[in-house]
Amino acid sequence: MRSLWLALRDLTLEFRGRAGILSVVFFLAVMLFILGLAFGPNPQDLQRAAPGVFWVALAFAGSLLASRAFGLEIEDGTLDDLLLTSGSREWIYLGKLAFQLALLLGVGVLLLLITAGLFYLPLGPWPWYLLTLVLGTLGYAAISTFYAGMLARLRGREVLLPLLLFPLVVPVVLSAVRATGDLAGGVPPGEVAGWWQLLVVFDVVYVVASGLLFPYVLEG
């Protein structure tokens, strides 16, 4: 319950501030535009590149957003207040995870629409895209939130975060790209299920492991 309040508070702050989330969205739009120029203008090439472009762009956005999860807490010095609350600290992780997940999902849907427009990604199987998006972003956010919390007070965290994050999320990006690509290519959802299973396994393993480890790595 506390986790949800924390996530809600962070979302409120994020949307009140606006600058952070807006700059991430515009960064992504510009990135997609440049990638479109690089791969285009042949529609077939663009369509083939679309799933990879989408997920790599989302991964970059995720590493930018992840530092926002604890950035405000550090700036305002409120992390210590959170740490003072009674009980174990897993709930802080879960709250931040929910916050990250909400942000990533929002950005992801927007990004999907832009990709569909610029890269001719067929939007027919959109419910399945959404499923892939939820599973993929959950796995991604599980790790990005964990490392963002761990590195929150370190110097050079902007460089360290992607360095730690990207090798670990290779399975997520790989499965999500393949699932999205197969769906776009007209493969029936039943045959894509294997990738979703892999994503579910990843999500479960990493949410549990990160949740258990989080209290150890939070400074203070």
Place this chain on the structure above:
Amino acid sequence: MQLTRSSGKRDGLTPALLAGGLLGLLVGFYLALSAPPDVNQGWLVRIMYLHVPMAWLCYLAIFGTLGYSIAYLVRRNPRYDRMAAASAELGLLFSALTVLSGALWGRPTWGVYWTWEPRLTTFAILIAVYVGYFVVRSAIEDPELRANASAAIGILGSINVPISYMSVKWWRSLHQTQTIDLTTGKVNMEPSMLLALMVNLLAFTLLYIAFVRLRGIIAEREAEKLEAQHG
């Protein structure tokens, strides 16, 4: 916190393991050179006698890092943190050597230095994880936080190995590219080749344990020196 003072005692096991490993390496080297060439690969197969034990040592290092990281979080003994770091150091070194020797083997056998083979890709990811491990270790000053953070990276990174392996394997199998079997020539292995490989595997196992212990001792002395300097 109690300071462990095992360095005061003489550690007989580490030199013994080291000597055993080195001896095994010499014997294995001789056996590998006297083993017959492979039917398909000719003399090239000799790279295998080093490549496979190196990869084996990496697996040991992954398990070692995972085990010592968990042990540290449970027992809170700084010794386990040093051992985990020692194991990760060996993992980094030998995964780099494995990829390198694999590339040198792959070029004459398959004509390419690199292929998106699951094991190869997993090793490349592993190198990146270990590099992150040591960058974070050097970035954190507070010893306890450093130990906690590296234990976390060690555990998350080790769990990642089977998952990335599976994902790359599926990714490739659906891609329908050329299938290259790294195990070619190892199925029907000549007894003398098998013996050479086994001796090398044993030697690398002994060396792994010896190196981790040795590195742990060095790190312990460094920590003691640092503590003495600070008061």
